[in-house]
Amino acid sequence: MHVHNYEKLWLGASLLLIVGFISTIVYGAAGAGVTMVNDEGGHVNPNNLGNTSGFDDPGVTKIGPSEYEVHVAALRFAFQPGTIEVPANSTVTFYVTSRDVIHGFQIVGTNANTMVIPGEVSKITVNFDEPGEYGIVCHEYCGAGHHSMAAELLVKEPSNFTMQTDTQTPTSGNGPTNATATPTGGESA
Ligand SMILES: [Cu+2]
Numbered sequence: 001m002h003v004h005n006y007e008k009l010w011l012g013a014s015l016l017l018i019v020g021f022i023s024t025i026v027y028g029a030a031g032a033g034v035t036m037v038n039d040e041g042g043h044v045n046p047n048n049l050g051n052t053s054g055f056d057d058p059g060v061t062k063i064g065p066s067e068y069e070v071h072v073a074a075l076r077f078a079f080q081p082g083t084i085e086v087p088a089n090s091t092v093t094f095y096v097t098s099r100d101v102i103h104g105f106q107i108v109g110t111n112a113n114t115m116v117i118p119g120e121v122s123k124i125t126v127n128f129d130e131p132g133e134y135g136i137v138c139h140e141y142c143g144a145g146h147h148s149m150a151a152e153l154l155v156k157e158p159s160n161f162t163m164q165t166d167t168q169t170p171t172s173g174n175g176p177t178n179a180t181a182t183p184t185g186g187e188s189a
Contacts, residue, residue, distance in 0.1 A: 043121065070084055082152070087158040102140050104116060107136050135152060
């Protein structure tokens, strides 16, 4: 069978493309560590987040020498908490869920990017090696205020980092405000 030279050229070029496409996927999965968010984070009742461990007081929890957990609740049109602080050189696992409708959660400039579905907990682990500031945005249209739905992540120099143990202000406190911060289980480095 005679195959024309041009035909050989195109066959070769298309095979090369296919190999190229497959290599980008293999590189993304094996080299860059790109993975899909699965249902490992578990399920919650979106109407009862106030009584759900972690989401009853969203924020940062220290779980190891340089490991942190962050619970984030998305709602129209904000993230709770609105400011997240973690130290650099840490591994941070985000647990994100929604109080109302489908939202998105993207830490801009990282590969942390997931849909946030009521009833589901999206779990993403990110390593932060350097101090920096990241925007967090909702990238699933969720209503009239969607464009303003954002939060910020501050990766601090470890020497400047102190755990914020309680960012919630009591709504019905009596007496003078007790402004003394009492870190629970906080150790100074
Ligand atoms: Cu949104």
